[in-house]
Amino acid sequence: xxxxxxxxKLLEATVKLIEAAAVWLPDDVENALLKAYEIENIPATKSFxxxxxxxxxxxxxxxxxxCQDTGVVxxxxxxxxxxxxxxxxxxxxxxxxxxxxxxxxxxxxTIDVFTGKNxxxxxxxxxxxxxxxxxxxxxxxxITVLLKGGGSEVIGRAKNLIPAEGLKGVxxxxxxxxxxxxxxxxPPIIVNVGIGPNVSTAMKLAYKxxxxxxxxxxxxxxxxxxxxxxxRAINDIGFGAHGMMGKVTALDVHVDYAPRHPATLSVAVVIxxxxxxxxxxxxxxxxxxxxxxxxxxNKEVA
Amino acid sequence: MAEYSLRTPLSEGDVRKLDIGDxxxxxxIVVTLRDAGHRRALELLARGEKLPVDLKDLVLxxxxxxxxxxxxxxxxxxxxxxxxTRMEVYEYEMIEKTGLKMIIGKGGMGPRTAxxxxxxxxxxxxxxxxAAALQASQVKxxxxxxxxDLGVPDAMWVLEVENLGPLTVVIDSxxxxxxxxxxxxxxxxIDTEIYPRLGIK
Numbered sequence: 001x002x003x004x005x006x007x008x009k010l011l012e013a014t015v016k017l018i019e020a021a022a023v024w025l026p027d028d029v030e031n032a033l034l035k036a037y038e039i040e041n042i043p044a045t046k047s048f049x050x051x052x053x054x055x056x057x058x059x060x061x062x063x064x065x066x067c068q069d070t071g072v073v074x075x076x077x078x079x080x081x082x083x084x085x086x087x088x089x090x091x092x093x094x095x096x097x098x099x100x101x102x103x104x105x106x107x108x109x110t111i112d113v114f115t116g117k118n119x120x121x122x123x124x125x126x127x128x129x130x131x132x133x134x135x136x137x138x139x140x141x142x143i144t145v146l147l148k149g150g151g152s153e154v155i156g157r158a159k160n161l162i163p164a165e166g167l168k169g170v171x172x173x174x175x176x177x178x179x180x181x182x183x184x185x186x187p188p189i190i191v192n193v194g195i196g197p198n199v200s201t202a203m204k205l206a207y208k209x210x211x212x213x214x215x216x217x218x219x220x221x222x223x224x225x226x227x228x229x230x231x232r233a234i235n236d237i238g239f240g241a242h243g244m245m246g247k248v249t250a251l252d253v254h255v256d257y258a259p260r261h262p263a264t265l266s267v268a269v270v271i272x273x274x275x276x277x278x279x280x281x282x283x284x285x286x287x288x289x290x291x292x293x294x295x296x297x298n299k300e301v302a
Numbered sequence: 303m304a305e306y307s308l309r310t311p312l313s314e315g316d317v318r319k320l321d322i323g324d325x326x327x328x329x330x331i332v333v334t335l336r337d338a339g340h341r342r343a344l345e346l347l348a349r350g351e352k353l354p355v356d357l358k359d360l361v362l363x364x365x366x367x368x369x370x371x372x373x374x375x376x377x378x379x380x381x382x383x384x385x386x387t388r389m390e391v392y393e394y395e396m397i398e399k400t401g402l403k404m405i406i407g408k409g410g411m412g413p414r415t416a417x418x419x420x421x422x423x424x425x426x427x428x429x430x431x432x433a434a435a436l437q438a439s440q441v442k443x444x445x446x447x448x449x450x451d452l453g454v455p456d457a458m459w460v461l462e463v464e465n466l467g468p469l470t471v472v473i474d475s476x477x478x479x480x481x482x483x484x485x486x487x488x489x490x491x492i493d494t495e496i497y498p499r500l501g502i503k
Contacts, residue, residue, distance in 0.1 A: 043303075044323065044470060047468065048470075051433045051436055051468070052430055052433050054433075054436055055430075055432070055435050055436035055437075058435040058436055058439075059434075059435035064379060064380050064435040065380050065434060065435065066434065066435060067380070067382060067431070067432040067433075067434045068365065068366065068367055068368050068380045068381050069366070069382075069384065070368065105370050105379060107366065107367075107368045107455055108454055108455070109455065111453060118452075118454070118455075120453070120454070149432070150384075150385075151384065151385040151408075151431060154385070168500065168501060168502050171500060172497075175496065175502075179485075179488055179489070182409070182410065182485060182488075183408070183409050183410055183428075183484070184387055184408075184409035185385075185409075186408070186430075186431040186432050229500070233496050233500060236495060236496050237488045237491060237492060237496070238484075238487060238488055238491055239484065239488060241430070242408065242431065243409075243410065243481055243484050244470070245487070273431070273432055274432060
């Protein structure tokens with residue numbers, strides 16, 4: 001296959017990836033919503049959860065976006081050092097964003113901060129956003145697209161705590177963030193926390209939580225325990241779905257960390273709404289694509 | 303907790319009878335405005351100009367739809383509420399100056415909106431955020447669109463809807479704000495149960 005035809009193939013595959021994210025909620029999130037519906041017993045809360053679950057099915061069956069706020073298009077690319085098409089990716093991801101905006105369609109959400117202009121295709125300076133990770137010894141690339149609505153993004157925050165505040169201080173900061181957010185970020189939410197030497201690394205680590213499936217604990221036992229304690233505390237706040245009150249305010253809590261500096265303890269919180277839309281694919285060195293979060297698509301491309 | 307089907311234009315009686323927790327379905331005309339739309343509407347009204355659509359007795363919807371153009375006509379692909387908190391700074395004046403009777407959104411609104419709802423006879427109701435495919439079938443047609451220069455999400459979309467809902471009233475015209483009560487209960491639990499258990503001061 002020549003470069004041009006690989007480029008076209010990957011462009012189509014990426015449009016399909018964005019479409020999958022927009023219309024098909026990943027199984028782990030849908031299952032967590034079904035479980036929440038079983039757990040809750042307040043009628044209003046149950047009816048809100050039912051509307052959300054019905055909506056997920058309708059969106060999937062009709063090929064419609066789950067939520068009208070299709071976010072700004074954010075990619076995460078974990079690229080092997082032996083992967084041959086790394087240099088093609090930025091242009092492919094950008095073209096796929098423009099095409100997906102037309103085809104699905106996505107809501108055009110990028111507004112230039114200085115001119116106030118909305119180009120109508122979800123691009124702009126640095127947009128779509130791409131975060132890069134490099135994987136030693138690998139010859140594949142794993143591309144994830146995140147469509148995250150503004151209502152949950154607006155809750156994101158970071159702070160430098162005094163080291164004396166310790167992990168209890170981190171916990172308090174997260175609980176207060178969830179409390180202040182209340183029903184605004186469309187609970188039940190997924191809470192992603194990063195802890196590190198400065199707000200930049202803490203925020204990057206918090207965003208990494210978006211890549212982790214609901215229900216998967218951190219590999220370090222102390223962190224896993226911290227996640228469980230935080231999840232219980234957040235659910236005890238009692239907001240429930242959309243603040244209708246109930247036992248499930250969060251579907252999960254994901255924490256990651258890097259060492260802190262002796263003088264710092266930085267914490268970041270990134271919240272995802274219940275409509276946690278994401279899709280991942282793996283690109284092989286021969287240009288073949290495998291969908292990871294939406295395996296049903298593999299039959300269509302085979 | 304009662305359930306009502308209401309038709310626009312809404313009367314004062316329609317909204318005065320609603321309590322927090324009531325469920326409402328709307329048939330008729332709803333008009334979308336977000337932050338930028340509110341700002342422009344209030345600028346026009348301040349200059350004594352008219353809005354493209356007279357909002358008196360109508361329903362204002364905090365929403366920015368996904369739309370497509372088919373044969374030169376707009377169609378709503380999906381639609382759902384945006385976070386209403388951002389409009390809190392504008393809403394008292396909007397209710398006062400336009401005579402709108404109902405606001406639909408998500409996430410809650412503050413004391414100024416509640417005050418205007420009580421004074422002028424209006425309510426604020428929420429629809430489950432994110433459930434946009436479900437709601438799309440309740441929009442019959444796009445009647446008109448204004449202010450597209452603000453971009454698709456922020457334009458003023460005039461929509462004909464049928465049984466739009468279920469909408470839950472969270473601010474009624476009697477001064478009650480359901481989410482204030484939810485927040486108060488959450489604060490009590492954090493301070494008296496959660497923080498003591500975790501050893502947080």
